Amino acid sequence: MDETVAEYIRRTVLKIPRDEIKTMLQKWGFLSETQLQTINFHQIKENISQDVVQLCEENSANIKQAAVLDIIYNHIYPNKRMWSVYQMNKRGEETEIFDLTDFKKKFKRRLRSALKNVTINFREYEDNAIWIRIAWGTPYTKPNQYKASYVVYHSQTPYIFISASMLRSNLPLLCQALVVASNYHDIREMELRSHSLNSLKDIVFKRYSQNFQTYCPRPLQERNVAPESADLRIIHENKSEKERIQRVNQEVFGDGPQPKLEFAQYKLETMFKSDPKIDVLDKKEPFRCLVKFSSPHLLESLKSLAPAGLADAPLSPLLTCIPQKARNYFKIREKKGLFPGSFVSP
Amino acid sequence: HLATSLPLPSERDHLRPRIDLIAFMIDIKSKYSLKNVEASLAHVDASFFLGKVCFLVTGVGRVNYCSVEMNAIWKLGEVYCSPVLFCELELEGIRVATAQRLLRMLQICAGHVPGVSALSFSSLMRSSADE
Numbered sequence: 001m002d003e004t005v006a007e008y009i010r011r012t013v014l015k016i017p018r019d020e021i022k023t024m025l026q027k028w029g030f031l032s033e034t035q036l037q038t039i040n041f042h043q044i045k046e047n048i049s050q051d052v053v054q055l056c057e058e059n060s061a062n063i064k065q066a067a068v069l070d071i072i073y074n075h076i077y078p079n080k081r082m083w084s085v086y087q088m089n090k091r092g093e094e095t096e097i098f099d100l101t102d103f104k105k106k107f108k109r110r111l112r113s114a115l116k117n118v119t120i121n122f123r124e125y126e127d128n129a130i131w132i133r134i135a136w137g138t139p140y141t142k143p144n145q146y147k148a149s150y151v152v153y154h155s156q157t158p159y160i161f162i163s164a165s166m167l168r169s170n171l172p173l174l175c176q177a178l179v180v181a182s183n184y185h186d187i188r189e190m191e192l193r194s195h196s197l198n199s200l201k202d203i204v205f206k207r208y209s210q211n212f213q214t215y216c217p218r219p220l221q222e223r224n225v226a227p228e229s230a231d232l233r234i235i236h237e238n239k240s241e242k243e244r245i246q247r248v249n250q251e252v253f254g255d256g257p258q259p260k261l262e263f264a265q266y267k268l269e270t271m272f273k274s275d276p277k278i279d280v281l282d283k284k285e286p287f288r289c290l291v292k293f294s295s296p297h298l299l300e301s302l303k304s305l306a307p308a309g310l311a312d313a314p315l316s317p318l319l320t321c322i323p324q325k326a327r328n329y330f331k332i333r334e335k336k337g338l339f340p341g342s343f344v345s346p
Numbered sequence: 347h348l349a350t351s352l353p354l355p356s357e358r359d360h361l362r363p364r365i366d367l368i369a370f371m372i373d374i375k376s377k378y379s380l381k382n383v384e385a386s387l388a389h390v391d392a393s394f395f396l397g398k399v400c401f402l403v404t405g406v407g408r409v410n411y412c413s414v415e416m417n418a419i420w421k422l423g424e425v426y427c428s429p430v431l432f433c434e435l436e437l438e439g440i441r442v443a444t445a446q447r448l449l450r451m452l453q454i455c456a457g458h459v460p461g462v463s464a465l466s467f468s469s470l471m472r473s474s475a476d477e
Binding site: 234236238240241310 | 347348355376378
């Protein structure tokens, strides 16, 4: 077995939390059950990984087989990577039946015709998700297994999730190969990025609880403000305002959990509006400014701003449109014309 | 009675008993909270400032998250002639002790402690803070 393969397997095993190693190796299926029995999974990870490498040596693992373990790890822990979303477009209306073998064949052929040194692995999962792992090399070097890219493609949808971690120069090639293999016409990057792959899927597949406009002439009397205290001696003076905030919040955010995003970025290219007496800029140029909101869970924190008394309800539509518009990167430019204001550009 | 800001909603005026003590809570982590308190102070009748107002500053345990400057708070206490109390709501011991202090102040302000008036008590508190 190649030295590099051994090292790669060793490092991959070290990434896995100790309690998960056995299950992951079983999922991998490369080592037999009897072989797995011989490993003591209670020793320190260093030693476990050495034992695993030893057994892989006996089975003469190659890099493609080692890569499968990496896919399994990333499928279980996708949130360690940053994912971007891409959308493909078809030229016409023809819906062709998706053929997995054809897809794989076309994809590999396209990539290999441009770049000989690539390691490509496919793995299918029950939810129609196709995971592709690509390790990139150059015409003169072997593929770098530690900087592999991941692609997740749900064949019934035009959406592709990519976790790049590679040279930007290989990205067009990857996109091209995907478009060709899936019989689409072109592909564009959406302004949507996050560590949480499932949340990105929730947003583009519209799987989160959306606010359906229901006609509600009177506020629902049964709605209770979150029971802060059962003590009847405490009287909340602003109860009706609190109820209004809850209602507005619920209309905007819906009832269910929000998709998990870590940031929203707004690039402002608007004119600086100041008191004409305070002449800050002598040139009438757009004032370039970048506003970034970050949070471990951005949408939940936005949802809790008004009830916590930190912001007025309703919140700015620039913040609340994030799931509907399926984007968390915005460019705001000056609106040209009679009504000066700002509008969000695609 | 808990309120997020003043003035109090007028629709509940008839249900409200006499107010003996107003405790303005300022979260030291939020500039918005200080602004809100300053805006609300304008709605308080002058007679309350004779010992029936106090400022309660919360969140003082987390030094790194201070957003409000201490000078601004001291100044507020001075300008409105009212005592400033500090507490950390997240620690049960301090929470309980602060509640007991406020309760004692409330008893005095409501006139339940013979011989001590709200005004005399507040001037007592102020002079000890100056030392």
